[in-house]
Amino acid sequence: MENDKIRIQWFPGHMTKAKREMQDKMKMVDLVIELRDARIPNASKNPMIEELIQQKPRLIILSKKDKADAAITKAWIQTLSNASTMVLALDIITENITPKIVKAVQTLMQAKIERMIRRGMKPRAMRAMVVGVPNVGKSTFINKISKKKIAVTGDRPGVTKSLQWSKINKDLELLDTPGVLWPKFEDERVGILLAITGAIRDEILPLEEIAAWAMRYLLQHHAQALTKRYDIALCSDPYEMLNRIAQKRGYMRNHEIDEKRTIETFLRELRDDKLGPISWEVPDAV
Structure with a gap:
């Protein structure tokens, strides 16, 4: 599709700090839960997160599935899944997501849980870092899964500014992180799609x-x-x-x-x- 050159760059200072904090905390977690927008699963993927994850198992949540074409979302699930990555499409607001998330985490971490049992250890709660670009639903996700308002939410980017731990149950603990965009969009189409879906503040667009x-x-x-x-x-x-x-x-x-x-x-x-x-x-x- 042709378009006039549209240049969008947005990298607030708190995001630089957030990246450093995420790097420091990554060694404390067992896996990463990455939220992406089901309407733009590729554009809402942060390439910095690929670097931060360091080969850890990953659960990708395609949020806002009600806003996306169901058949295309199904195709994305197949495309993004691999041996170390599970993909779920969810409507975070209306679905009972906790059992689905806990089951997916236990499946992803089965080998680690079995190692603990073989060593005579009682399996502890798996620790997951929740990551994603702004306004993809991370805070809503954490509040829904914990059944109480732990994270601040807002239908605008940049609401979460710091890292917060949340104990969900005996099987799962979550670390919420600010939505992090990357310093430069190599593909201008990525910036456009993030703008259309509300991941970037309208005031600068x-x-x-x-x-x-x-x-x-x-x-x-x-x-x-x-x-x-x-x-x-x-x-x-x-x-x-x-x-x-x-x-x-x-x-x-x-x-x-x-x-x-x-x-x-x-x-x-x-x-x-x-x-x-x-x-x-x-x-x-x-």
Whole structure:
């Protein structure tokens, strides 16, 4: 897909500190639970996390599965799974996730648990570090699995600022971490997808270009969703499409289109699933 060059970089100071803290704590944990956005499983993968994990077993949680295309999510699960990595797709808000997580952790750590038993030790709780990019649902995940509000949550990036331990039960302890982005997006498409799904603060984004990119993608892959939601005639120009939405909705100011309101509303409706479940990335094998 063609797009004008959209450069997005965001690396607040607390994220540099968080990376150092994560490196220090990694030796204390048995495995890593990595949350990714089911709509963008590749773009929401932090390459720094690959470096930090150091060959530890990993459980990848594809969060917000209700917002993604189910068939594509299933394909992602198959693509991302391997001998040391399990993948689960979850709706963290509505599902009873604790039994699924505990079972997955015990399966991943079975060899270690069996070694403890052979040595005459009572298996202790497995310690997992929870990692992921901002706004992917880490704090919501920890609060849900612990059944109490331990981590601060918010529907915006950058809420968790420090590392926090949470004892879930006799089998599992979790270490929450701030959402960490990396200093430079080598692929500009990654930054765009993170922006569309809300992982980067809107205040620093070129929102008009982001909205146009999203509209161009929807015209190519989800045209029916646009027609159903906005009841407008389709055209190939993403900017004209945004104008048509504004005219249909009456988003006018001083007899001119209110571009700011139109763009902000369009992006909010995308993030709130108003156009239906949409996957913004598809595995190469599909």
